[in-house]
Amino acid sequence: MSSSVQNKRIRKSPGARRAEIVAAAAGVALAEGLECITLRRVAEELDVRPGLISHYFPAVDDLVAEAYGSAVGSELDELLPADRAGATPTRHLARFLARTTGKAYDDISRLWLNARHLSRYRPALRDRVAVQEDAWRDRLEEVIRVGVEEGEFHTADPLVTAIQILVVLDGLGMLVNSPSADDGPPAVRRLPVTTAERELGLPVGALSDAPD
Amino acid sequence: MSSSVQNKRIRKSPGARRAEIVAAAAGVALAEGLECITLRRVAEELDVRPGLISHYFPAVDDLVAEAYGSAVGSELDELLPADRAGATPTRHLARFLARTTGKAYDDISRLWLNARHLSRYRPALRDRVAVQEDAWRDRLEEVIRVGVEEGEFHTADPLVTAIQILVVLDGLGMLVNSPSADDGPPAVRRLPVTTAERELGLPVGALSDAPD
DNA sequence: TTGCTTATTGGTCGCACACTCAATAGCATG
DNA sequence: CATGCTATTGAGTGTGCGACCAATAAGCAA
Structure with a gap:
């Protein structure tokens, strides 16, 4: 007997079930897109009936x-931890830029694009x-502001x-x-790093050389 | 009798009808978004039956x-005319930047965002x-290349x-x-102009002072 | 063990969508 | 004016969606 047929109800606390639903929906959003978050799709993911999703989220x-x-918020926490324990602003920013430029970040880029449309x-x-735009902006500004205070960065307006x-x-x-997203001039891929180094008065390579 | 009820068929040549359909769909795309291009919506726009749209566009x-x-292509032709008769590259680029920064360009921005998602x-x-990404890039690169040749711009790599x-x-x-798209620091709105002036070795204001 | 609260189900409704196709009628041609 | 071509219609199919709600049963408390 396959486990895909669920004949026994499993009853969970509202809080746990709700969190489970959000997590499943976030997974669908990252993998397939926000418009694929449907009652039926999320229910299938959790092996429950669509009506249950409606119960927790009437709309x-x-x-x-x-x-x-959930997806974008937890990504920010990983990219720019609120409590940056014992790492210089330069290293933090370098790590941020390295991750946001990597291929593994494509799903997050797609999600931002998706959400903004x-x-x-x-x-x-x-x-x-x-809310998330504000959060990302604030968190990045804070790193820059600290960097300026500690003399690592130089900019008149961190914001x-x-x-x-x-x-x-x-x-x-x-x-x-776009199909041609990966190719193109290398200078284009390095644009975020180049921009950051220029605007923060850093020497070339300061944010791209072996950060992590 | 209202003109909204069409009881008399109007028969047009395939070419004309097809162009009419594309134009109507482009209008819907600009005003409401690409996902609002449905057989019913476009048919309603032209006061014909949905089946007719299917006939010209089986998919x-x-x-x-x-x-x-159609929408994005004709916009490019207006922003950066292929034959720039008697205008300097500087004026052309200034005009391009002025228009792409204005409020009237928002519909085009929305369409790009829409299409890319x-x-x-x-x-x-x-x-x-x-195709359109290539066209826009090529057309802009050409303006810059000519500007470099004529000594107005200075950059090592126009592309x-x-x-x-x-x-x-x-x-x-x-x-x-985003609701807060219009406010925010003025320096942010001027970012395209600032970027262009810096990368092309132009003095501040060269691309933003009374271009058109 | 019994009973009760409520998380979960199963079924249904109305809507909007793309797509198909035989029947119809506009209109150019003779 | 009559005729033929074909642009256009009308009607229908099947799918997937959100939303709604009475019935059901899981599992905790008495």
Whole structure:
């Protein structure tokens, strides 16, 4: 007997079940896209009936927003930990740039692209995107600000510099679904690093040489 | 009697009808988004039956790709005319940057964002996006190349510079659906101009002072 | 063990979508 | 005016979606 047929109900606490649903939806969002978060698809993922998803999220749009926020929020925590224990701002920024440039970051780029477009139609998602944009910007600005205070970076306006780096990252992320995204001049792939080094008054290579 | 009820058939040549359909679909794409291009929606726009759209585009994905290509292609022709009669590269680039930064460009930004995400799922659209990316890049590179030849611009690699400007434009375009897209530091809105002036060795203001 | 709360199911409804195809009628041609 | 070609219609198929709700049973508490 295959385990795919569930004839026995499994009853969980509302909190646990809700978290499970959000996690499953986040997985679907990362792998297939936010529009693939449907009652049926998420239910299948958890081997429950679609009605159960509706029970926890009467409006599916709220689940979409929650799934997006969960995926992107935890990614930020890994990229720029709030408590950066014993690492210089330079190393932190270098690590951030190394990860956001790597191939493994493509799923996150796709999710950002996805969310920014879909938020055109879904208010709940639009609010969540705004929150996450603020969070990413604030976290990056903080790293830069500390770097300036400690004399590692030099910029008149950490906020603008942070936005500038994020804009370049977003601009490259726009190309994530293009077939020719991986090729192209190497100088283009290094654009975020180049931008950061220039805007922070760092020597070339300061943010790309063996950071991790 | 309202004109919304069409009881009399109007028979047109295939070429004219096809062009009409593409134009209507492009209008829908610009105003409401590519996923709003449905057989019913486009048919309603032209006051015909949905089956007629299917007749000209047996696969709706091809109509979506065609509508996108039409809208974005004609926009490029207006932004960077192929035959730039009697205008300096500086004026051309200034005009391009002025228009792509303006509020009126938001619909085009939305369409690019839309297409780049949707091309994840629709192969026909993905191919069209690649074609238009090449076209925009080539056209901008050409302006820069001529500017370098005529001594107005200074850059070692016109292609990389063109891509760099487009990446910044795309990065800002990502924010088009965010509620806080219009506010934010002025320096951020001027990022494309700043980038272009820096990369082309121009004095500050060379690309933003009364171009048109 | 019994009973009760409520998490979970199963079924249904209405809607919008792409796609198909035989029947119809506009219109150019003779 | 009559005729033939074909652009256009009308009707229908099947799919997947969100939402709703009464019935059911899991598992905790008494």
